[in-house]
Amino acid sequence: MTAELMRGQNHPLSQVRLVVRISAGTPVLAGATLGDENGTVHGPQWVAHPGAPAPPGVEVPRQAATEHRLTVDLGALPEAVHRVDVFLALPAGTGGPLRFGAVAAPHTTVEGPDGTELACYTLAGLDSETAVRALELYRRQGAWKVRAVGQGYAAGLTALLADQGLREAADLATAVQEAAAAHALPAPSPQDTAARGHRDTSASVPHHTSAATGCDTPASSPYDTHVPEPRDASASEAAGPTPSYAPQRPEPTPSHHARSPYEAEAPGAAPQEPGARIDYTHPGRRPHGTPPPAAPAAEGRPAQPVAGDAVGWSMEERLYNQVWGMFEDLARTTAAYRSAVDFADSRLDKELEQALTDPRGRLGTAGDTAREAAHARRTQLVDQARAVLDRDLAQLTAEAEVVEPALPPAYARWDNPVWHGYRVPAEPPMALRLGDLHLPESLPLRIPLLVRLPLERGLWLDSGAAAASDGLPDPAELRHRAMEAAVALAARLLAVHPAGDFAVQIIDPAGAGAAAFGPLTRTGVLAAPPATGAAAVTELLERLTRRVDLVQMALRGGAPESLPADVDTARQLLIVNDFPHGFDDRAVTRLRYLADEGPDVGVHLLLVADREDAAAYGPLLDPLWRSLMRLTPIPDDHFADPWVGHAWTYEPSLVPAGSQIVHTVLTEVARALTKHR
Structure with missing residues (x-):
């Protein structure tokens, strides 16, 4: 059964050879970035785009189009790659739309090589953005997952690439746009347009349906509700500063957006250049050891959690980063659940209002039937979202039960047995x-x-x-x-x-x-x-x-x-x-x-x-x-x-x-x- 994802929600992947299909209401560029365990992209060779040779395990299309097909073989990726981010960008200088908010929301589907749909996600809630991170394929506890990201950038592809630690972001963004323009297809003739039929000539909202699963995500999808997320700097400033007391999850390498208010700079550290990423590694530490392997997953079940499975220079740092990973996962899965409930409530209000304004529903049993059906749909949507939340909470609870006893004294509760020794x-x-x-x-x-x-x-x-x-x-x-x-x-x-x-x-x-x-x-x-x-x-x-x-x-x-x-x-x-x-x-x-x-x-x-x-x-x-x-x-x-x-x-x-x-x-x-x- 296909998982219909909400923004921030993740889903385990049962296959390593994948096809990512993208449909959009306007021609877009599609590509992918390869990141290490911290999401850092280490150079242009880690970016799959129209003007670059395909890196191992990833193939992307060569021109802007309304329909895209990306192939990813997770088993063929270099060992250093832990994340694959699929991104979309509007072509520059084509006379097309200037922002994603002016066109229908793009839709993404992750499939197996046999066409079996594994997950789908509609990138709703975009406004002034011209580039967006759509999906993230990432490895955790030895297993691969897909996360619906939907993080947009009003400053375009340059900001998106810079946000992932790429120093040559501006030059590479220009190269991507030029390569896509060089591979652009000739303008279709009126006869070709007519032959393709109504789908290409209409201005309707993209509508993707799986016959097997009913993964249907038009504009009225319950998962279209916007969940606020940090975007580029200009968007953050317009929305106002983050409260100074907001806890932020740091990373162990230079890979975070901004310095956390709780992070102390290492003594003697070189001053950071504007826009540079902060190095959160502990002063004087040297890497040793590797995270313990995750227990093998049973058929159809997630891998068993392991304490210290995050990246880090030591077990202490791995546990620290694992705790903050749990915090972020809980924040995002709860946001997805609340968004679904909000949508279900707003949809119920709209359907009840329509039932009251329809003269045919004011007499007899037709009105009662319509209201009962509306409440039933609302209950179904909420139950579906709650089931997903309960699944994620069960996974996080299992992880917490493993992590808490393994914490060192600085991180442990006072009732932890670690204090007795x-x-x-x-x-x-x-x-x-x-x-x-x-x-x-x-x-x-x-x-x-x-x-x-x-x-x-x-x-x-x-x-x-x-x-x-x-x-x-x-x-x-x-x-x-x-x-x-x-x-x-x-x-x-x-x-x-x-x-x-x-x-x-x-x-x-x-x-x-x-x-x-x-x-x-x-x-x-x-x-x-x-x-x-x-x-x-x-x-x-x-x-x-x-x-x-x-x-x-x-x-x-x-x-x-x-x-x-x-x-x-x-x-x-x-x-x-x-x-x-x-x-x-x-x-x-x-x-x-x-x-x-x-x-x-x-x-x-x-x-x-x-x-x-x-x-x-x-x-x-x-x-x-x-x-x-x-x-x-x-x-x-x-x-x-x-x-x-x-x-x-x-x-x-x-x-x-x-x-x-x-x-x-x-x-x-x-x-x-x-x-x-």
């Missing part, structure tokens, strides 16, 4: 778990929220009423939970760094957090006792400000070894409790300075504060709040992904009630610190 590490991790994310449709599946280290932004744990909208109304209980979350986060940071590489400082002006800070103070892992009272707070802020200034000057002067002996070069986390109570304007200014300048030289902030309490400070604190990443002590749906803008529910990574694991871990950290000192 804890030993102080010899090197810092590449990322840290801040909590979990989930969507309403995906309960109980949760995806770890991982952010790269060192932290590029400070953190703000919201202890106010905004965090209690769906939870606890008691302000005292909220503050207590916020402090518990702060202590758990500080303990994790201390535990995953080598002894002496990370230090925690605390400002607690009124001493209100003494009980909550107990695990840190009793085990002796703090660099100094919590600062209470105005004098101690001022002294600690001055000391950290001086550290930032001196390290900045030493780095600018190229002499980091010239720092005074009393400057602690370890990375610092400053926890500020009950902010802004007890802080004067001078102290607030110092905190703003530390938030802006500290992360680059190893000083990071964690504020435990009620945003509403800061309203009296007016605009003085606004820049500070905007620079911090907001976390909550109870579940809250304030995170948004950068692909479709889902509101993700965040849950903090807390220690299970009654567990002594944090005390045990911090005791081990204290022993290591004693030896280090």
Whole structure:
């Protein structure tokens, strides 16, 4: 049975020899790019287009046409190729349409060599784009899948190729257009046009139907509903900036659109040129090993998931990238489901309206029959979309059940058995778990929220009423939970760094957090006792400000070894409790300075504060709040992904009630610190 795909949805492929058929309402160019495991296209020889020799495993047409046939042999592709992206582009200078939105939506079908249809997808929702990535054939867990992409580019083929890491994008785009023009067929005579019949001369919407499966996708298809996705830079700017708190999935090689707000640049890295891709590889790491092979798939079933099957330089990095792959898959499959439900609802409304406006349906049983049929069609569409979502959720859940137990301490929940064998590490991790994310449709599946280290932004744990909208109304209980979350986060940071590489400082002006800070103070892992009272707070802020200034000057002067002996070069986390109570304007200014300048030289902030309490400070604190990443002590749906803008529910990574694991871990950290000192 053919899978009728929605934007972002994927489907397993049962065959490796494929035919991709394309039909469009206007002549288009068709080609394919070959990408590595990160989707990066390494040169013009990795692009199959009208003016290039066919690379192994791929054949594309030589001219613009309304109907195309591309052949792909996945088994014949070079070993380095993990992705094949099929793209379409409007020919330049032909007097044709200037954008895809002015013509009928192109339709794509993936078939086996015997003509059996495996999947189909209509590229609806295009507007000002002149080039579009239609389909992606990609390898994951040892098996090949097809994904409906539909990502358009208003800046044309150049932007599409540049988005895949091709430095010669502009020259190659010109060569593609020139080659297609050179292979252009002569204009048809009126007799030829008449002989081809109504299909070529009409202006109707392309309509593709499979007799065996009913894969029917006219303009009224339930899968035509547009799912927002990032396009080219101009389109993104017109739509407004991505929220600064949106988690973004980084890649382990230079292959992502833009720098994530959570990504720290490697020390000493060369500045990135405008439009260049960011290298997210961990500083100083060397590749070793390969991802473990996926378990063989049973007949008709997907391959069994394997922990660490993503690309990476080490098992830690492979697990990191696998987690973000799961996050992206969940975002896209949920978007596809919601789009289908929206379409089903809008179609139901339209059919009910038509039934009411038809005089023949107002009397007798005809109207009731029409309404029942409309509701039945709506139920069928929703059930179909839900079945696809449930299939994808089952696959992701199986993957999560394999991945979660394999996570290292920096990524693991506090109830993970990995903590029971804890030993102080010899090197810092590449990322840290801040909590979990989930969507309403995906309960109980949760995806770890991982952010790269060192932290590029400070953190703000919201202890106010905004965090209690769906939870606890008691302000005292909220503050207590916020402090518990702060202590758990500080303990994790201390535990995953080598002894002496990370230090925690605390400002607690009124001493209100003494009980909550107990695990840190009793085990002796703090660099100094919590600062209470105005004098101690001022002294600690001055000391950290001086550290930032001196390290900045030493780095600018190229002499980091010239720092005074009393400057602690370890990375610092400053926890500020009950902010802004007890802080004067001078102290607030110092905190703003530390938030802006500290992360680059190893000083990071964690504020435990009620945003509403800061309203009296007016605009003085606004820049500070905007620079911090907001976390909550109870579940809250304030995170948004950068692909479709889902509101993700965040849950903090807390220690299970009654567990002594944090005390045990911090005791081990204290022993290591004693030896280090």
